[in-house]
Amino acid sequence: MYRVIGTVKSRAFRVMWMLEELGVPYNVMPAAPRSEEARKYNPLGKIPALVDGDDVLTDSVAIMTYLADKHSxxxxxxxxxxxxxxxxxxxxxxxxLDAALWVNAKHTFVLPEKLRVSGLTPTLHKEFSRNIETFAGMLEAAGGDFIMGDQISLPDILAVHCFGWAFGAQFPAIPEAVKAYTKRLRARPQFRAAQDH
Incomplete structure (x- = not known):
């Protein structure tokens, strides 16, 4: 059985949601970033990690790609x-999208205060807003419920996670079409099941 190292309120959620979409069993070992537990699986202390037998994998997108490929x-x-x-x-x-959110997090609460650069937030908000408008156009061009076609795929999980993160970080409002897309995907039973960990 897969083991996910991390918490729901982190990028580990992406991995949990992917596993729910795949319908494969897993358990979660809660670990905060940079904690002693997290460092057992990643020397940098970053989460998530995925334990698959003797293998330990890191980076949420690499893990999601591995799982999707393994389970086709x-x-x-x-x-x-x-x-x-x-x-x-x-x-x-x-x-x-993810990069703007991560830079904002680092310079608002992750880094020690002496290493933070003040004044980045307005620029990051502007970049995020521009890119979310681009995403809205891509979504319209896709013409369906999902960004890549007629079924959910890895980019949908990644995008919806980023939009939720942006909302929590008080980034600017997202376009109505993207809000509807996000709401639709967050209503999936697999999303809700992942939230229960």
């Missing part, structure tokens, strides 16, 4: 143009 679900098949488009979307979400 919630992803386009490797080596196909559809997968290349999916990977491009995943990397864009990491570069343009």
């Amino acid at each position: 679900a919630v992803t386009a098949p490797a080596g196909t143009p559809a997968r290349a488009r999916q990977d491009a979307m995943t990397l864009w979400l990491i570069d343009e």
Whole structure:
């Protein structure tokens, strides 16, 4: 059985949601970032980690990709143009949305005060807003319930997690179409099951 190291209120939630979508059993070992428990699985103390037998994997997107490929679900098949488009979307979400949220977190509460750079938040909000408008256009072009086509895939999990994080961090409001998309995906029983950990 898979073991997820982390907490629901972290990027570990992405992994839990992916596992719920795959319908495979797992358990959660709660561990805060930089905690002694987290460092047992990642010397940097970052979460999440995934334990699969003797293997320990780190980085939420790498773990989700591994799981989707291993179970041949919630992803386009490797080596196909559809997968290349999916990977491009995943990397864009990491570069343009997740990165802004993480930089904001580091400079508002993660880093020691003496290392924080004040005044970054307005720029990060502006960049995030511009990119979320771009995402809204991509969603409209996709023409369905999901960003990559007619079924949920890894980028949907990543995007919805980022939008929830943005809401909690009081980033600017998101477009109505993106709100409806987020609400629809958060209503999935798999999302709700992941929240129960």
